Amino acid sequence: MDFRPIERDAQAFQQAVTAGEIQAIGRRAFGPGAKVVSAVELGSGMYNNTYRVAVAGQERLVILRIAPQPEKQFRSERELMRNEYASLPHLAVMAPLLPRVIAADWSHEVIGRDWMIQTHLDGVPAPERLGDYPRTAWPVFFRQMGEIAKAVHAVRGPRFGPVNGPAYGTWSEAVIASLESIAADLDSVGLDAADVRKVAAVAARRRAVLDEVTEPRMSLGDFWTLNTMLDKSAPEPVITGVFDTDRTWWSDPASDWTIRMALAKQDERTAFWESYGPLDRSPAAQWRRRVYEARHLGAIRLERQRLGKADVQDTYGAMAAVLVDLA
Numbered sequence: 001m002d003f004r005p006i007e008r009d010a011q012a013f014q015q016a017v018t019a020g021e022i023q024a025i026g027r028r029a030f031g032p033g034a035k036v037v038s039a040v041e042l043g044s045g046m047y048n049n050t051y052r053v054a055v056a057g058q059e060r061l062v063i064l065r066i067a068p069q070p071e072k073q074f075r076s077e078r079e080l081m082r083n084e085y086a087s088l089p090h091l092a093v094m095a096p097l098l099p100r101v102i103a104a105d106w107s108h109e110v111i112g113r114d115w116m117i118q119t120h121l122d123g124v125p126a127p128e129r130l131g132d133y134p135r136t137a138w139p140v141f142f143r144q145m146g147e148i149a150k151a152v153h154a155v156r157g158p159r160f161g162p163v164n165g166p167a168y169g170t171w172s173e174a175v176i177a178s179l180e181s182i183a184a185d186l187d188s189v190g191l192d193a194a195d196v197r198k199v200a201a202v203a204a205r206r207r208a209v210l211d212e213v214t215e216p217r218m219s220l221g222d223f224w225t226l227n228t229m230l231d232k233s234a235p236e237p238v239i240t241g242v243f244d245t246d247r248t249w250w251s252d253p254a255s256d257w258t259i260r261m262a263l264a265k266q267d268e269r270t271a272f273w274e275s276y277g278p279l280d281r282s283p284a285a286q287w288r289r290r291v292y293e294a295r296h297l298g299a300i301r302l303e304r305q306r307l308g309k310a311d312v313q314d315t316y317g318a319m320a321a322v323l324v325d326l327a
Contacts, residue, residue: 022036022051030058062119064116067081083163097239098245122241126237138237139274140236146275147276148239153256161249171214186298191301199323199326219249220247220248223242229242252288259279260293290325300315
């Protein structure tokens with residue numbers, strides 16, 4: 001077997017599995033006689049371990065994603081793979097773009113971690129392909145992003161919160177619970193979470209503004225350029241796939257990471273709004289977006305710590321500015 005894991009420090013969050021464990025997963029998914037002939041770990045993911053796998057007798061490559069060990073998962077990121085799996089029936093509007101699940105196993109009988117095998121998407125990751133086009137062509141890509149986000153955000157849900165739960169009856173409950181979970185996770189790794197708790201307290205005092213959002217809508221949670229595939233030969237950017245939809249939740253669509261990124265710069269990405277449509281600019285909506293920005297910053301702080309990045313402290317200044325605006 002051609003096995004190519006990524007070498008990491010023993011203390012790193014992501015830890016590879018063994019070649020034997022991958023063979024065992026292959027037998028569970030494809031039958032007792034199945035043989036994995038190659039497994040190459042991909043470095044683009046920052047949460048799950050992801051392998052491009054070839055199985056003897058299977059015409060196409062498949063993608064194997066393995067969740068972190070349960071004890072390493074943060075409270076605010078628990079069982080994300082199960083959340084993605086639960087989301088799939090609600091994402092029919094973009095089904096042609098999504099990888100299909102071949103096998104999923106939460107039993108921990110093969111290895112002590114959740115894992116899922118999916119079809120291998122055609123195309124090239126957008127960060128690798130988009131630069132091949134002149135920048136004058138990039139708005140075509142961002143208009144497609146807007147179309148996808150608009151379709152997803154139109155999907156109505158039964159309650160607020162992550163698709164796989166917990167469920168909340170009001171939007172304010174879901175937002176405050178998310179902030180409190182992030183704060184608890186920051187505490188667990190020794191980072192100051194006082195500013196996140198201040199945001200949660202402000203949100204609780206003004207929960208009526210959050211609760212103007214009464215209809216839960218689907219948000220992908222992490223949909224942007226890193227999670228898209230482009231056609232490898234089209235004369236202009238064409239999105240052929242979307243992956244890593246594990247942070248979906250029923251929410252105010254304005255809270256989605258996609259909206260944050262579309263607003264981040266005045267460049268080619270402004271074409272996103274041509275297909276998505278105008279954003280609510282009312283004072284209440286703008287106040288809610290500040291709360292959402294605080295939630296994003298808390299999650300960014302946690303991710304940077306998890307990945308061992310040096311710029312964790314940068315989030316504190318940004319959060320202080322948000323708190324001033326909220327007040």
